[in-house]
Amino acid sequence: MFRNISGNHIRILIFRNNSIKTITSDAFVTLNHLERLQISVEMDLDISGISKSFNSLNKSLIDVLRFEGNDWNLLPTNIFxxxxxxxxxKISLNGNNLADVxxxxxxxxxxxxxxxxxxxxVVNIIIDEVGFRTVEHxxxxxxxIHSIPNFCNEEKSLAPRLRVLTLNDNALRFLEPISFKxxxxxxxLLLDSNRFTSLGNNVFTxxxxxxxxxxxxxxxxxRLSPSVFNSSSLEKLQFAQNGFIFDKCRHGVACKRYNVDTIFRFLPNLVDLDLTKNFLPDKIEFLLRMFSPxxxxxxxxxxxxxxxxxxxxLFQKMQHLEILILGGNKLAKWNQNTFANVTSLRAxxxxxxxxxxxxxxxxxxNLLLSLEKLxxxxxxxWCTCDLMWFLDTIWKTNLSxxxxxxxxxYACSYPNELKHRWLINYRPTIESCTPWDPTDTIIVFVFSGVLLVxxxxxxxLKCQTNIRNALYLIHLHRYKRRTRLSDLPANYEFDAFIVYCDADRHWVHGELLKRLEDMNFKICVHYRDFEAGQPITSNIENFMNKSWKIIVVMSNNFAKSEWxxxxxxxxxxxxxxxxxxxMVLIMRQQIDSKHMTSPLRTLLYTTPYLTCKSGxxxxxxxxxxxxxxxxxxxDPPIAVS
Structure with a gap:
């Protein structure tokens, strides 16, 4: 095949998807420097005849053979x-259809x-006394593969040099201590993506x-047995993306899924642990017991x-901890001592x-300044004054x-007017964040009040008679006016302004608003009538003043809403x-005591309200x-004596 290119220095030769049927016995005779041979995706190649061509390879230099994706079902025992x-x-047989090896x-x-x-x-692997005598990987x-291959001949190892064994994505269901004898x-040892339902004690001993x-x-x-991870030599354990539930154990009751006290107790030399995408205990006590060893x-x-x-x-006990990954959880805050004296942490x-x-x-x-990655x-x-210390630290140090x-x-999520703004563009100052001290103002008001009294x-005391007559005339004037005039001034634009929580909008828009507007009332609602471009607080105050009455729709959602x-x-x-x-108060939903606020309680005690009924x-x-x-x-009552 290569007779016309003698004197070459070809070191790597690849045949891929060429529809080759046969390779002659002297095919490689002129390739004296060949080190790597790959024959892949050659579906028509006669596997029984390929063996003869190996006679022409330079056995002292050939280092790597790759026969991949050739649809081979069986390897003749004398092929090599x-x-x-x-x-x-190195030899690779990836991507074929071999069932037995x-x-x-x-x-x-x-x-x-x-x-x-x-x-x-592959389902079965038959290991003889010679085939794997030098294999390390x-x-x-x-x-x-349903079960771990037998690497023993009585007490003798059939793979005495094996250092790396990868059995990912197989059909393994059980492991026994004798499996790895x-x-x-x-x-x-890599055992990802298998079909384990439980792992027994001491399987890796x-x-x-x-x-x-x-x-x-x-x-x-x-289920994980109490001493499943019993290995004094293990340094790195990856137990990730299993969705294993560690958090369903009741206090004082032994957990059937695992033992919180022994799960990691027998790993004295472990330096790297990955528990990504599992369900850890929600109790602080269990977390401490689990990770303390x-x-x-x-x-x-x-x-x-x-x-x-x-x-x-917890982290203080891990005096060598350098990398801590807690991303993708539900953490909002923690105790100030959680990261105290964790001096080894770098990321x-x-x-x-x-x-x-x-x-x-x-x-x-000192922890923030010692970190290399945060x-x-x-x-x-929340872009509020509470964030000022963090932002000041970024600007004054190399934390950025x-x-x-x-x-x-890094962006603001609250308040709404700052939403999506980068934190770097939010600059609170000491002046803007210093709380107002009302002491001086209170003193001035008290003194003024006493003087006014x-x-x-x-x-x-000096004008009692005149005051009594004036009050009587005012009361008489207002009484006569009420009998003649309506209280509705001409400058009100709306009959009513509705105050409600967004969670109740379906009932407000679909029921309340529809009924009132069918009665020819002119109703003000924020999503339709507010002026674009104006701050929401200004819009609320402005349109309340333009409305004759205020309708308040109350519910648990209303009570929880800050707005x-x-x-x-x-x-x-x-x-x-x-x-x-x-105002017209409507109790859309009875408010729970835990959501009741002081202003809302005062309003309900002093003002009648309507409860929404059915039927x-x-x-x-x-x-x-x-x-x-x-x-x-x-009008408030007036007493004239």
Whole structure:
């Protein structure tokens, strides 16, 4: 095949998707420098004849063979015999249809270290005494293996040099301690995406040199035995994306899923733990008991682990902790001692939580300045004076260089007028954030009030008769005017202004507003009548003053809304000036005691209100609402003596 290119220095040769049917026995005779040969996606190639072509390979130089995606169903046991004594170190059979693998096929290779057999249909692996004698790395990802292959011949290991075993994406359901017997040198074991439902005690005990263990994406796993992770040599454990539920254990009752006290007790040398996307306990006590044995951790990954609180005195015990990942949880705040004296920490990830405020109680300043990476991105920050300490620290130190994705991923979520503004553009000052001290003002008002009372008392004592006559004339004038005129001034634009919570908008728009406007009342609602471009507070005050009556629709949602409570203050002021007939109170939903505020309680105690009824009471309810809107203002009573 390559006779016409003699004298070449080709080191790598790849045949891929060429529809080759045969390869002659002298095909590679002129390729004296060939080190890597790849034959892939050659569906028509005769596997029985390819063996003869290996006679023409330079056995002293050939290092890597890759036969991938050729749709091979079976490997002849003598296929590699022509390569006996070669220096081959790596062979790949990925992407074929092999159902059985007999390691006798690898006997000719005295120095092979890596064997890859990914994406086949392997069910059985027959390991003889010679085939894997030099293999250090075995990858069997994405097959149909139901049980761990037998690596023992009585007490003798059939893979004495194996350091890395990958069994990801297979059909493994059970593990037993004997499963890994005779793998004394194994350092890495990868068991992701299998079908485990439970893991028993001491299953990894025979692996005395195990450094790394991964059991990820095991969605069927529901039980971990008390000493499942019993390994004095293990340094890195990845138990991520399993959705394992650690948080359903009741206080004082043994948990059937796992043992909170022993789950990590037997890992004295663990330095890296990944529990991403599991459900950790929601009780502080359980978190402390669970992680307390892990005093040598350098890295702890608890991303998306359903955490909403952090325990005190946990991270302080981890004196070597350098990387802590807490992103994707529900953390909003924590105790000021949580991160105190955690001097080893160099990277902290809190992105995607519910953090509104960072202040001097959140982190010790020396911790912030010692961090090399701090990720607080995608949190709903409140741009209020409470954030001033954090922003000042950023401006006065080099913290901006430590913050990941600063400033583009740090924005205000509250208040509405600052929503989506970058924190870097929010600049609170000491002057704007210094609370008003009312002491001096109170003293001035008290003194003025006392003086005013003295003056008024003096005037009243000297002019009693004149005052009594004047009050009588005023009362008489107002009485006559009420009998002639309507209280509705001509400058009111609306019959009523509706105060309600957005959560009740369906009933307000679909029922209340429709009925009143069908009765030819002119009603003011914010989403339709407010002036564009004006601040919402100005719009509310302006349109309340333009309305004859104020209708207040009360519910639990109303009681919880800060905006509704602010509008309620305006309603109270209207009531003080105009009397109880200035408003119509509608109890849409009975308010729970835990949502009842002091202003709302005062209003309900002093002002009649209507309760929304169904059935026969509905007609009476709507008549009462209409009468309340039409009713004239009542004047405060005046006594004339």
């Amino acid at each position: 015999d022509p390569l006996t004594g070669s220096n081959l170190s 007999d390691t006798a096929v690898f006997r000719p290779f005295y120095r092979v270290k890596k064997v890859y057999c990914r994406r086949n249909k 075995l990858d069997l990802t994405s097959n149909n 005779c793998l004394d040198r194994l350092e890495e 025979y692996l005395t040199n195990l450094k790394r263990l991964t059991i990820n994406t095991a969605h069927r796993l529901t 892990l005093v040598k951790l350098h890295k702890l990954n608890l991303h998306s682990a359903s955490l909403d609180k952090l325990p005190e005195n 902290l990830n809190l992105q995607g939580n519910k953090i509104n405020i960072i202040n001097k109680t959140s982190f010790p300043l 990720d607080l991105t995608s949190n709903p920050f 260089k430590t913050l990941i994705n600063w400033p583009t991923r 003295v003056v008024l008392v003096t005037i009243i 509704c409570q602010w509008e309620l203050c305006l309603v109270q002021e209207r009531r003080r000036r105009k009397g109880t007939n200035a 026969l009471g509905q007609t009476i309810f709507w008549k009462a609402v209409i009468q309340g809107i039409k009713k004239t203002y009542s």
